[in-house]
Amino acid sequence: MNNSIHKAMLLAAGLGTRLKPFTDKHPKALAVVNNKTLLQRNIEYLQQFGIKNIIVNVHHFAEQIVTTIQNNNGWGSNITISDEGDEVLETGGGLKKAAWYFAQEENFLLMNVDMLTDMNLSEMITHHITTKALATLAVTNRTSSRYLLFDKENRLCGWKNIQTKEEKLSRNAPDLVEKAFSGIHIIRTELLSLIHQQGKFSMIDVYLSLASNYNIQCYHHHNSKLIDVGKPENLQKALTMFE
Numbered sequence: 755m756n757n758s759i760h761k762a763m764l765l766a767a768g769l770g771t772r773l774k775p776f777t778d779k780h781p782k783a784l785a786v787v788n789n790k791t792l793l794q795r796n797i798e799y800l801q802q803f804g805i806k807n808i809i810v811n812v813h814h815f816a817e818q819i820v821t822t823i824q825n826n827n828g829w830g831s832n833i834t835i836s837d838e839g840d841e842v843l844e845t846g847g848g849l850k851k852a853a854w855y856f857a858q859e860e861n862f863l864l865m866n867v868d869m870l871t872d873m874n875l876s877e878m879i880t881h882h883i884t885t886k887a888l889a890t891l892a893v894t895n896r897t898s899s900r901y902l903l904f905d906k907e908n909r910l911c912g913w914k915n916i917q918t919k920e921e922k923l924s925r926n927a928p929d930l931v932e933k934a935f936s937g938i939h940i941i942r943t944e945l946l947s948l949i950h951q952q953g954k955f956s957m958i959d960v961y962l963s964l965a966s967n968y969n970i971q972c973y974h975h976h977n978s979k980l981i982d983v984g985k986p987e988n989l990q991k992a993l994t995m996f997e
Contacts, residue, residue, distance in 0.1 A: 758860060758861055758879065758883065759803075759804075759805060759859075759861050759862060759863055759879055759940065760804070760805060760806075760807055760859065760862075761805065761807045761808070761809070761855065761856055761859050761862045761863075762800050762805045762807070762808050762809075762862060762863040762864070762865060763808070763809045763810070763811070763836075763848075763849060763852055763855070763856075763862070763863070763864050763865070764783075764793070764796055764797070764808055764809075764810045764811075764865055764866075764867045765811055765845055765848055765864070765865065765866050765867055766781065766782075766783040766793060766810050766811060766812055766819060766867040767811040767812055767813035767814065767816075767838045767842050767843070767848055768782060768813075768814065768842060768868075769813075769814045769842065770782030770785075770814065770868070770984065772984045772985040772986075773785060773984060773985065773986060773989070776986075777814070779815070780815055780818060781812070781814045781815040781816070781818055781819055782814075782867070782868055782984065783810075783819055783867045783868075784815075784818055784819065784822060785868075785983065785989060787870070787983065787989065787992045787993060787996055788993055788996065788997055791822065792867050792868055792870065792983060793810070793819065793822065793823075793867055794826070794829055795870060795996065796865060796867055796869075796870070797828070797829050797831050797833070798829060799870075799871070799872075800831070800863070800865075800875075801829075801830065801831060802875075803875040803876055803879075805863060805875075806830070806831040806832060807831070807832045807834075808828075808831055808832070808833050808834070809833075809834040809835070809836050809852050809855045810823070810833060810834070810835055810836065810867075811835075811836040811837075811838055811843075811848045811851070811852060812835055812836070812837055812838065812839075813837075813838040813839060813841075813842045814842070816835075816837060816838075816839060819835075820835055823835075834855060836848070836851055836852040836855075838851065841953075841954065842954070843953070843954050843955075844954050844955055844956050845864075845866075845956050845957040845958075846949065846951055846955040846956050846957045846958075846959060846960050847951070847953055847954045847955050849864060849946075849949075849957060850946070850949055850951075853946045853949075856943050856946065857943075859943050860942065860943060861879070861882065861883070861940060861941065861942055861943065862940075862941055862943060863875070863938070863939070863940055863941075864938075864939040864940075864941060864957070865937060865938050865939070866937035866938075868937075868982060868983050868984040869936060869937040869938065869980065869981070869982055869983070870979070870980070870981050870983055870992055870995070870996055871892075871936065871938070871975070871978055871979055871980045871981075872978050872979045872996075873892065873936075873938070873975040873978040873979075873980065874975075874978070877973075878890065878892060878938075878940060878973045878975070879940060881971070881973045882940040882971065882973070885908075885969065885971050886969065887940075887942070887969050887970060887971035888941075888942050888944070888945050888964065888968040888969055888970055889939055889940065889941045889942065889945055889961060889970045889971070890939070890940045890941075890970075890971045890972070890973050891910070891935055891936075891938070891939055891961070891970070891971070891972050891973070892935070892936035892937075892938035892939075892972075892973050892975055893933035893934060893935055893936060893972045893973065893974055893975075894933070894934055894936060894974065894975060894976050894980060895933065895934070895974075895976055896934045896980075897934070898916075898934035898935075899915065899916050899917050900913065900914070900915050900916065900934075900935075901913070901914055901916065901932035901933060901934060902932075902933050902934075902935050902958075902972065903923070903930040903931070903932060903933075904930065904931050904933055904972050905925070905927035905928075905929070905930060905931075906927075906929060906931075908971050908972050908973075909925070909927075909965070909969055909970065909971060910924070910925075910961055910962075910965045910970035910971070910972065911923060911924060911925040911926070911927050911930055911965060912924055912925070912930065912962065912965075913958060913962060914932070922962055924962045924963070924964075924965035924966045925965055925966050933972055933974070935958075936975070936980055937982070939957065940973075945960075945964070945968075948960075948964060948968075950963070951963075979995050979996070981995055981996075
């Protein structure tokens with residue numbers, strides 16, 4: 755398979771508070787949809803596109819994730835653990851801690867463990883390489899409380915929260931379009947050296963700090979299945995979407 759991406763990171767360290775009471779005793783990565791955990795589903799999803807080297811960050815009930823991976827031999831993938839035992843570092847801090855894993859790569863993939871999709875990753879990778887983006891973010895037109903703002907060239911310009919009316923603009927451009935982020939990123943490894951934030955921080959803040967000087971693209975995948983299974987009602991909905 756013509757795929758220039760060989761490594762990925764699955765973000766699985768979160769407390770999963772929206773999935774209580776399940777997450778009172780388990781990590782959200784081990785929530786089950788039709789006899790398969792979210793972790794297994796996303797590892798197998800990445801395998802379809804030739805990505806079999808994966809680093810998984812852990813914190814909440816970390817030992818359950820480690821044991822499950824060991825008991826299943828990584829479902830055929832090579833799994834490395836990034837232990838955030840001291841503190842959940844969020845998406846940006848978690849990636850920064852695991853940056854060493856991608857040192858030899860040109861591009862890599864970052865994905866939330868609680869997103870399920872059947873999006874064609876190969877097409878997203880092609881878009882990322884063709885546009886020479888520093889990062890490419892998967893998006894759809896779905897309704898959300900928070901949106902990323904893009905210009906007509908699909909370049910990231912800002913972010914806004916519909917509920918709090920908070921807005922952050924990195925680039926001024928006419929006719930900005932709101933897109934809902936799908937929790938899937940393709941990142942050029944050189945971006946890691948540009949992260950100046952410390953400790954606990956979000957990747958969205960990293961992108962907004964770089965968007966004025968770098969090409970951060972979106973990739974639309976409106977025709978594919980996508981569900982955020984971080985909340986109980988969507989866990990039920992996922993049963994009918996993913997066998």
